[in-house]
Amino acid sequence: MLSMKKIDLIRKYKFDLDMPVRTISYKLDVSPTSIYKYLRTDDFSEMLKKPRKKRPSKMEKYEPIIREWLIEDKTRHYKQRHTAKRVYDRLNEMYDDFDVCYSTVAATFRRIKSEVYYVCREYAPLRHIPGEAQVDLGNCNFVENGIKYKGYYIVMSFPYSNIAFCQLLKSKNVQCIVQGMKNIFEFIGGVPHEITFDNESGIVKCLGEKITKRVENELFLRFKNHYDFRCKYCNSHSPNQKGHVEGKIGYLRRNLFVP
Numbered sequence: 001m002l003s004m005k006k007i008d009l010i011r012k013y014k015f016d017l018d019m020p021v022r023t024i025s026y027k028l029d030v031s032p033t034s035i036y037k038y039l040r041t042d043d044f045s046e047m048l049k050k051p052r053k054k055r056p057s058k059m060e061k062y063e064p065i066i067r068e069w070l071i072e073d074k075t076r077h078y079k080q081r082h083t084a085k086r087v088y089d090r091l092n093e094m095y096d097d098f099d100v101c102y103s104t105v106a107a108t109f110r111r112i113k114s115e116v117y118y119v120c121r122e123y124a125p126l127r128h129i130p131g132e133a134q135v136d137l138g139n140c141n142f143v144e145n146g147i148k149y150k151g152y153y154i155v156m157s158f159p160y161s162n163i164a165f166c167q168l169l170k171s172k173n174v175q176c177i178v179q180g181m182k183n184i185f186e187f188i189g190g191v192p193h194e195i196t197f198d199n200e201s202g203i204v205k206c207l208g209e210k211i212t213k214r215v216e217n218e219l220f221l222r223f224k225n226h227y228d229f230r231c232k233y234c235n236s237h238s239p240n241q242k243g244h245v246e247g248k249i250g251y252l253r254r255n256l257f258v259p
Contacts, residue, residue: 002030007038014039058100059108062091066109070116084109126243128159133192134245135181137172137200140257154180155252157245158192164248166256174202178223185227194230196242204233 002010006028013019013027014035025032066087073081082090084106091098091105135156142149152172157164165187167180177200185191199206203220207213214233216224224231234241 002034002038004044006030007044010035010038057108059104062095062100062105063108063112065091067112067116070113074116082109126159126241128244129194130160131192132160132194132196133158134196134242136198136242136245136249137169137177138249138253138257140168140253142168142257152176153252153257154184155245155248156181156184156192156195157248159244162244164245164252166252172200172202174217174219177202178220181223191227191229194232196232196234196245198234198239198242199236206236 009028010024010030013024014021019027021032021035024030024035069082069087069090085102087109088102088105091100133156135154137152137154140151140153142151149170152169153166154169154177155164155166165184167183169176169180197203199214203217205215205217207215216231239246
């Protein structure tokens with residue numbers, strides 16, 4: 001069927017301009033038979049399409065058991081949970097007449113998993129005050145005196161002024177961390193009044209599954225009181241609470257520590 005725009009031109013050329021059918025056919029590249037057809041037509045209502053019958057999915061009868069497995073997985077360690085491949089293999093073992101391809105099982109698995117693990121998180125906007133800093137560690141390889149080390153780098157960032165400083169470390173124990181921070185303090189000629197840290201094992205020991213108590217390392221406590229700054233620790237699995245230094249970790253890695 002021709003587009004309504006072309007049909008409108010055909011009727012316009014013929015009825016308004018009295019153009020011959022052969023000329024219209026040549027001008028619009030439409031056969032004369034089609035032109036006569038649309039000139040005789042007086043009902044241009046859109047034909048309603050019959051709704052396509054939805055075929056039942058082969059996975060419908062297996063969805064309840066997949067959902068049951070995923071709900072049980074929420075009580076297990078995240079590394080011990082079902083994958084799409086494992087679900088496909090288990091269904092193959094359980095049902096002799098199972099004839100669904102892996103891609104269909106994987107698509108159903110992703111859909112049900114998104115429903116079972118759906119979490120709506122809300123975050124409050126962060127307010128950064130001058131003089132506050134964030135500290136975090138990143139992994140990198142570096143060479144010193146011809147020897148290659150698989151080490152770390154400590155980054156101290158200042159969200160208010162959007163600036164960051166880093167130091168290379170051979171380890172991430174408390175001695176290396178405080179030495180790196182000391183070097184940064186001396187370089188910038190000052191000490192921030194509050195620093196936000198991750199729950200780094202070299203600095204603080206977390207007690208309880210939900211971190212009900214933190215015990216700071218004694219050497220770090222001496223360092224903190226010597227330089228007189230306050231510490232603030234992020235919640236577990238909440239890197240968004242120190243998003244500025246997380247961004248600087250990636251920026252410095254890509255620009256300084258990539259061979």
